[in-house]
Amino acid sequence: MKIAYTGWTWLINHEDNYKWEFEQFLKEVSDLGYQAVENFAFITKYFDNDADEVNGLLKKYNLELVNLYEHYTNDPEADYQSALEYVDFMKRTGATYLNLQGLMWEDAPNNRPTDDARIREYAELSNKIGKLCRENGMYACFHPHANTPVFTEEQIDLLMEYTDPELVYLCLDTAHTTLAGMDPVKAFDKYASRLAYVHLKDVDPDETVHPEWPMKRFRPLGVGTVDFKGIYKSLQKNGYDGVLCVELDIQPVCNYKSAMVSRRYLHDVLGL
Template sequence: MLKMKVSCHLITWEEDFVKGMEEASSLGYRACETFTRIALKCEDRSDEFKALFEKYGLVLSALYGGGRFSDASQFHETVAYNARVARFAAQNGSDRIVLGPRGPRTAGGTTLEELKTAARVINESAKRCFDLGVKACLHPHLNTEIQDENELDAIMEMTDPNFVFFCPDTAHLTKAGMDPVTVMRRYKDRIAYMHIKDVTPEEPDRTKFPILSGDEALPIFCELGLGSIDFPAVVRLLEEIQYDGWMTIEIDQSTSTPRNSLMVCRDYVEQKLSIPISNRM
């Protein structure tokens, strides 16, 4: 059985992160990631932030940083922002920050010069985070400057593996045309955090989505086990590399309620992947 720890993102609750904490806790989750803009509202009231986590029996798995890495004019601003996020994360018991790139994408893809600039900014941001006891983990993301495989490979090659780690997101990698297992194997020594979510099939069978609340269009990402990603293969790779870090379940958009979606994911992870989330197992 994997030693990894399972977390959940409260993105589905949007601004109502307290309700998200309450419902995630009621489902047995013991850790969460939340919007950084919400967390930083408590930057000068850290005790209140900590008290919320204690109330619901949760720990903070990570916060999401990042920036427009390819814009040299934002170098100092981006580095300072990520150090700020890392400092707050560390004060609240987390040692991970996700480095998320931003859009828009350059027509035809991010250029080599833009990638070189991005690598410098990412390197410096990660070093500042590391000095604070926090590992910075690069998260390739659709519709941003680091989306495609060649862009990911270039950044990983041009950054220091002692400071810049990897946060694979199974859905974003898949939708960008990559095989998550192949990419994760390539950067196995740098994986320090991860997001898992599923991808809705191109021609979905709506009868396989038991939590649909109506005839609404299906989102691009869906609850674990309802989409096309081979999660057993992902787990086998994690077992092979003896990954023992956080695996954060993320549902961008629910087709019923945030709680129902997180329950579907919990049941899939526990029953199909044999990874415990709650103390019910």
């Protein structure tokens, strides 16, 4: 399995300094021994769609770009047009996976009743983007996420039912499945046949911590209570040999420290 890290949290500080921050991200995760990286698809804008410049930085730090991450809006046609641009950029950088995420809300309540009509809309769009990805030798991976219409087990099941298994795959996230009330190990077993990409992060089990925004309970690997040994065994049992991508939304200290703690855990505990 290939070990990757997500870089968007480096790129949220200085609007006029994104290229420097992206290179700093590459420098730090390379130093820590990660093999690959992913980033939100907005890096295509930061680099004016210049794949050669990104490739030069990746080569400088001996890293591979494996994934771009697209966020849906309320405009499916615009989302598909964005996917066309992202897939073109991915072809020129060698990336293989396009993550897809539903529109995220930031107002209460965090969890909302299942919206079957919206999930059907996402399924239709995801099938269309999935076909585009397959035609270009890539995988479209839907990412269930807190504060979006596809989060709970019921909602994931509906999306899987409404999408073509040969076009739309899953990116399961260990922390979001935990927040959704699922047992992550059982979830990885259940969805093994649709799994094409993995996000790893830990969770503080104390639900009294940040009840207004539970994603603030996310932690570096080994600092919470997610059963990563069990998840790794599930992945091995089901023949998964893809990317394990670490991500962390909130940093206890800084990006480098979080990435270091997680990399040490993967090496010392899982032998990766």
